[in-house]
Amino acid sequence: MIIIRNLVKTFGAVRAVDDVSLDVPKGSVTVILGPSGSGKSTVLRCINHLEEPTNGEIIVDGLRMTKDSKSINAIRAEVGMVFQQFNLFPHMTALQNIMLAQRVVRKRSQAEVRDIALQQLARVGIPEKADSFPNQLSGGQQQRVAIARALAMHPKIMLFDEPTSALDPEMIKEVLDVMLELVASGMTMVCVTHEMGFARNAASDIVFMDHGKIIERSAPAEFFASPREERSRAFLRQILH
Amino acid sequence: MNRPSQPSVAPALSQRLANAPWWLLVLILIGLFAVFQILTNERSTTIFNAISRGVIVTVRTTLIAYVVALVIGLAVGLARTSSNKLIYNVASFYVEVVRGIPMLVLLLYIAFVAVPLAMDGLNRLGVVLGSAWLSALTPRNFPNEWRVVVGLGVAYGAFESENFRAGIQSIERGQFEAARALGMSYFQTMRFVVLPQVIRRILPTLGNDFISMLKDSSLVSVLGVEDITQITKLYASSTFLFFQAYSILAFIYLTMTVLLSRLVRWMELRLARGRR
Ligand SMILES: Nc1ncnc2c1ncn2[C@@H]1O[C@H](COP(=O)(O)OP(=O)(O)O)[C@@H](O)[C@H]1O
Numbered sequence A: 001m002i003i004i005r006n007l008v009k010t011f012g013a014v015r016a017v018d019d020v021s022l023d024v025p026k027g028s029v030t031v032i033l034g035p036s037g038s039g040k041s042t043v044l045r046c047i048n049h050l051e052e053p054t055n056g057e058i059i060v061d062g063l064r065m066t067k068d069s070k071s072i073n074a075i076r077a078e079v080g081m082v083f084q085q086f087n088l089f090p091h092m093t094a095l096q097n098i099m100l101a102q103r104v105v106r107k108r109s110q111a112e113v114r115d116i117a118l119q120q121l122a123r124v125g126i127p128e129k130a131d132s133f134p135n136q137l138s139g140g141q142q143q144r145v146a147i148a149r150a151l152a153m154h155p156k157i158m159l160f161d162e163p164t165s166a167l168d169p170e171m172i173k174e175v176l177d178v179m180l181e182l183v184a185s186g187m188t189m190v191c192v193t194h195e196m197g198f199a200r201n202a203a204s205d206i207v208f209m210d211h212g213k214i215i216e217r218s219a220p221a222e223f224f225a226s227p228r229e230e231r232s233r234a235f236l237r238q239i240l241h
Numbered sequence B: 001m002n003r004p005s006q007p008s009v010a011p012a013l014s015q016r017l018a019n020a021p022w023w024l025l026v027l028i029l030i031g032l033f034a035v036f037q038i039l040t041n042e043r044s045t046t047i048f049n050a051i052s053r054g055v056i057v058t059v060r061t062t063l064i065a066y067v068v069a070l071v072i073g074l075a076v077g078l079a080r081t082s083s084n085k086l087i088y089n090v091a092s093f094y095v096e097v098v099r100g101i102p103m104l105v106l107l108l109y110i111a112f113v114a115v116p117l118a119m120d121g122l123n124r125l126g127v128v129l130g131s132a133w134l135s136a137l138t139p140r141n142f143p144n145e146w147r148v149v150v151g152l153g154v155a156y157g158a159f160e161s162e163n164f165r166a167g168i169q170s171i172e173r174g175q176f177e178a179a180r181a182l183g184m185s186y187f188q189t190m191r192f193v194v195l196p197q198v199i200r201r202i203l204p205t206l207g208n209d210f211i212s213m214l215k216d217s218s219l220v221s222v223l224g225v226e227d228i229t230q231i232t233k234l235y236a237s238s239t240f241l242f243f244q245a246y247s248i249l250a251f252i253y254l255t256m257t258v259l260l261s262r263l264v265r266w267m268e269l270r271l272a273r274g275r276r
């Protein structure tokens, strides 16, 4: 579903991503772990071209990423993204947030757009919040609206960049539950997260990054039981405290 | 505690008196006096009627020029946030040049230099295209009121573009990214996500700029456009009624600006209350 070949992304002198190659098969759940600043977000953001790769090749659903903005927008519509800071549009209600891109990007009819929006809102468990504005919602509810907004586009792939890191502890579960439901539905997902429980239970692959490179890639059972690399072990020791 | 309540009320009252908006009271009294004069004094009535003919011109030029300024401001504001260096530099050139020239000089320049030059250009274009209509155009075809609109619009366009630029840059990066990640184009992102938020933020400034523009529109009298200032100048110098004429002129501007600034204030409060 996603093929990344020799991806390099530099910011000035910083090599944020340094020669990363990765395959994400259809229906798989890849969880990217790694210390802060190791380039996890940058890899995700290159997949939907929020960052323009310095070098390398990214193929999403058979389509090679080019610099042409039309093809970039077309691919972005197939790739949903959920951010740490939710990034809901504050001047729109939850429902309007979910309806906007369907209407202007997917060009669906108003009635269809509304139906799908209501469906997705029910799917993430807050149908009663349709007419609430983001600032009237808790963090967990906002993040669920953000997930519904991405899902309403009927994407083939979902990217999550630390979706629970900005949440109060009591709200983390409600967001993880939605993500687990997505996993169960067979969605192809790439998640950056520090939720080890989620990684252990939901991932088909764990990718461990450090200093812009993939250090280790294994199945979760193997990764958590006996990480191959010293840096992975150090990371796990730190985070599992 | 056991003090009599009288002294504690007295300072409160004097405090309130000291804090009352006396300036407003004085303003209202002067206004009432002016209205009284205009209604009862025959000469004042005549002057008022003569001058107020120009209100239409003043309001019309201000309104149209304001729309021009908003359109220029939006386009240039977007250009100033562009990552395209050429677009950015062209826009910045315009803003810096216009902001560095006094409004009066700019108006004169546009009316007497830029418009004739543009006409000349159109004439040449007409010859090339073989269009008799284009080549027959003369500066006379471009009435002074239009030049004023262009002048004020170009001048204020620079200020408005700075409002839009600052407004756009005040929107969090995440808003652009969320919209782009959903597949929206640059223009869709601006149109549906960014600008609605920008406009909420800068609406009070836009309102205040309209008031400034209404005042600056008095400068157009130097181009002979018959706004209220020009009419007053002509009237005063032919009748020597300087005091009455200019007092009534000031009164008319003041009435318009005070009313408008109340309106802006009201809008600001409403926005603050509805802030989501
Ligand atoms: N827009 C940017 N400009 C400059 N440096 C950046 C930018 N984005 C990320 N970086 C740098 O790239 C490196 C990797 O960042 P990131 O991908 O955000 O790491 P992670 O998500 O693993 O914490 C860091 O050193 C970070 O400072």
Ligand SMILES: [Mg+2]
Residues within 6 Å of the ligand: A040, A041, A042, A161, A162
């Ligand atoms: Mg990150």
